[in-house]
Amino acid sequence: xxxxxxxxxxxxTLVLPAENIDTDQIIPAxxxxxxxxxxxxxxxxxxxxxxxxxxxxxxxxxxxxAKACQILVGGxxxxxxxxxxxxxxxxxxxxxxxxxxxxxADIFRGNSLKNGLxxxxxxxxxxxxxxxxxxxxxxxxxxACEVRxxxxxxxxxxxxxxxxxxxxxxxxxEMGYLQNQSDAIAAFEAKR
Amino acid sequence: MTHPQTLFDKVWDRHIAVAETDxxxxxxxxxxxxxxxxxxxxxxxxxxxxxxxxxxxxxxxATIDHSTPTLINADGSRxxxxxxxxxxxxxxxxxxxxxxxxxxxxxxxxxxxxxxxxPELGATQPGMTIVCGDSHTxxxxxxxxxxxxxxxxxxxxxxxxxxxxxRKPKTMAIEVNGELQPGVTPKDVIxxxxxxxxxxxGTGYALExxxxxxxxxxxxxxxxxxxxxxxxxxxxxxxxxxATTFNYLKGRKFxxxxxxxxxxxxxxxxxxxxATFDKVVTLRAEDIRPMITYGTHxxxxxxxxxxxxxxxxxxxxxxxxxxxxxxxxxxxxxxxxRVFIGSCTNARIEDMRAAAGILSGRKVAAHVKAIVVPxxxxxKAQAEAEGLHELITASGAEWREPGCSMCIAMNxxxxxxxELVVSTSNRNFAGRQGPGARTVLASPETAAAAAVMxxxxxxxxxxxxx
Ligand code: SF4
Numbered sequence: 099x100x101x102x103x104x105x106x107x108x109x110x111t112l113v114l115p116a117e118n119i120d121t122d123q124i125i126p127a128x129x130x131x132x133x134x135x136x137x138x139x140x141x142x143x144x145x146x147x148x149x150x151x152x153x154x155x156x157x158x159x160x161x162x163x164a165k166a167c168q169i170l171v172g173g174x175x176x177x178x179x180x181x182x183x184x185x186x187x188x189x190x191x192x193x194x195x196x197x198x199x200x201x202x203a204d205i206f207r208g209n210s211l212k213n214g215l216x217x218x219x220x221x222x223x224x225x226x227x228x229x230x231x232x233x234x235x236x237x238x239x240x241x242a243c244e245v246r247x248x249x250x251x252x253x254x255x256x257x258x259x260x261x262x263x264x265x266x267x268x269x270x271x272e273m274g275y276l277q278n279q280s281d282a283i284a285a286f287e288a289k290r
Numbered sequence: 291m292t293h294p295q296t297l298f299d300k301v302w303d304r305h306i307a308v309a310e311t312d313x314x315x316x317x318x319x320x321x322x323x324x325x326x327x328x329x330x331x332x333x334x335x336x337x338x339x340x341x342x343x344x345x346x347x348x349x350x351x352a353t354i355d356h357s358t359p360t361l362i363n364a365d366g367s368r369x370x371x372x373x374x375x376x377x378x379x380x381x382x383x384x385x386x387x388x389x390x391x392x393x394x395x396x397x398x399x400x401x402x403x404x405x406x407x408x409p410e411l412g413a414t415q416p417g418m419t420i421v422c423g424d425s426h427t428x429x430x431x432x433x434x435x436x437x438x439x440x441x442x443x444x445x446x447x448x449x450x451x452x453x454x455x456x457r458k459p460k461t462m463a464i465e466v467n468g469e470l471q472p473g474v475t476p477k478d479v480i481x482x483x484x485x486x487x488x489x490x491x492g493t494g495y496a497l498e499x500x501x502x503x504x505x506x507x508x509x510x511x512x513x514x515x516x517x518x519x520x521x522x523x524x525x526x527x528x529x530x531x532x533a534t535t536f537n538y539l540k541g542r543k544f545x546x547x548x549x550x551x552x553x554x555x556x557x558x559x560x561x562x563x564x565a566t567f568d569k570v571v572t573l574r575a576e577d578i579r580p581m582i583t584y585g586t587h588x589x590x591x592x593x594x595x596x597x598x599x600x601x602x603x604x605x606x607x608x609x610x611x612x613x614x615x616x617x618x619x620x621x622x623x624x625x626x627x628r629v630f631i632g633s634c635t636n637a638r639i640e641d642m643r644a645a646a647g648i649l650s651g652r653k654v655a656a657h658v659k660a661i662v663v664p665x666x667x668x669x670k671a672q673a674e675a676e677g678l679h680e681l682i683t684a685s686g687a688e689w690r691e692p693g694c695s696m697c698i699a700m701n702x703x704x705x706x707x708x709e710l711v712v713s714t715s716n717r718n719f720a721g722r723q724g725p726g727a728r729t730v731l732a733s734p735e736t737a738a739a740a741a742v743m744x745x746x747x748x749x750x751x752x753x754x755x756x
Binding site for chain 1: 304307308312313314315317319328329331332335336340342345356357372374375377378381423424425439440441442443444446447450451452453455457489490493494520523525586587603604605608698699700707717719720721722725726
């Protein structure tokens with residue numbers, strides 16, 4: 099899987115302030131019977147966006163403004179729960195390239211990095227500002243590892259593993275990297 | 291004398307194919323890769339697109355469990371919830387056949403929930419690294435393996451390279467010593483731990499469960515505990531292998547031939563005296579009571595006879611509203627609509643015995659629909675050999691075919707909006723068991739007690755069966 103390289107994203111934010119938004123909320127299990135990864139964006143947050151009869155609710159995720167947002171700001175401990183990669187697939191297909199929270203669950207974070215979705219854990223002050231200012235036009239600079247908030251909101255650094263950063267900025271995936279290690283892997287297999 | 295090491299460190303060190311540096315994560319060799327129908331199809335697609343082979347089909351095992359029906363039609367066919375679900379199962383079987391992967395499909399005596407099947411085959415062993423595209427892979431840590439869930443991209447990595455890229459997590463010891471009160475089960479222990487450390491408390495850590503409570507626990511109980519490590523945010527949880535582990539694995543299909551030598555090696559994996567953990571959490575066994583959840587994540591758990599905590603913020607208020615419970619009020623006596631006894635958390639033989647023990651000689655309340663879903667064909671056969679299914683069906687509960695069923699509710703087994711389900715599974719997220727369904731997590735004992743009383747009940751208060 100390859101994706102568009104990600105260096106800088108400037109976009110309005112979409113804010114979902116609830117804490118512990120789990121991957122069952124992001125993409126309910128009944129949509130997991132798909133055998134391809136495409137087109138899951140229409141089911142992102144399905145049960146928030148559609149009534150039982152399939153009609154759209156008035157949730158802001160259904161607005162055109164939301165669909166133009168590339169940066170999702172979630173409440174604390176975003177992405178907990180199931181390891182389904184359908185969660186980042188649905189978010190990127192919806193249009194997001196960045197998720198920001200004060201804590202992001204491990205597996206979701208790993209899955210996001212592998213699919214061109216940048217998960218950013220940011221300090222509480224900046225997170226609070228983002229929660230209080232939905233729709234703010236924010237710049238995420240992966241080269242500088244910075245989130246720049248408008249209107250004197252300030253600039254905040256974030257940490258990202260050097261390897262993941264390299265993969266995201268170049269739009270390369272880990273499969274090729276592992277393929278290149280096949281000699282080392284064979285040597286490891288031989289010696290045990 | 292070498293530096294004292296933890297169980298996790300020892301197993302980790304044995305699997306480093308390429309060491310971690312600042313610039314890149316470690317390349318960790320994987321001993322066992324379990325696959326199922328839901329998280330593998332896109333990985334096989336990538337393999338095909340790139341013209342890659344499965345590097346070690348001999349280290350890969352497949353089964354079908356998530357989208358499989360738990361009923362069989364009169365004509366022997368399986369009532370898939372959608373055509374797509376049936377297609378997904380067919381695709382797993384076809385992919386596994388094409389790449390030469392041992393598969394436990396419809397005709398296997400071992401088919402079952404992937405985390406129930408691995409140990410039953412003896413494929414799960416101490417000291418191994420085990421992955422699966424399912425977050426409850428942590429279950430296998432009960433054997434002293436490093437076992438964790440991976441996403442579909444990584445399923446592709448492991449199929450092609452038998453390795454994943456990963457940075458070493460920190461370690462956390464969870465110590466529970468003392469004597470558990472009568473009626474307190476492994477499920478209650480792990481729910482109490484998650485309530486204590488929180489759903490994000492284990493993020494970034496590998497857990498090791500330590501203390502006499504785990505040493506005295508059966509393998510079934512240890513698996514229940516390790517299974518839910520992920521619900522505390524930890525990707526894996528482990529218990530040191532000991533005589534209980536070795537007795538369990540002995541004679542199983544994949545158990546090593548030189549069994550005594552293997553056990554000696556496995557015994558050496560236990561955390562050394564003097565080894566340090568990055569964090570230590572301690573609970574007193576005496577303080578743990580039978581637990582239920584009251585909110586919409588597993589950390590929102592309390593003793594069955596406690597009062598629902600008052601919401602402290604908007605998120606908690608929303609959770610209580612969703613569950614239709616009130617802060618400061620008890621949940622005992624709340625009307626229950628459904629009971630689900632199953633899942634890789636609590637569908638092993640001891641769980642079946644516990645449920646049957648309570649259902650035996652009693653009747654499921656008229657307004658409750660209760661289903662008991664064994665974790666695997668093996669469990670089903672054993673339970674039937676013991677006559678448990680007769681006790682279960684005589685009570686009015688249904689005895690189903692093995693599978694994930696209402697744990698994830700993607701095979702059609704689900705609750706209706708607003709229904710209250712007492713469930714032995716591992717996740718009570720909003721909508722997990724069907725849109726709008728409300729889930730209360732509990733032990734098999736508490737779930738079975740809810741079925742017969744028709745309301746949330748402390749199983750310890752049930753008198754003798756009629
Ligand atoms: S029983 Fe539930 S948690 Fe276990 S593998 Fe199946 S869906 Fe996952």
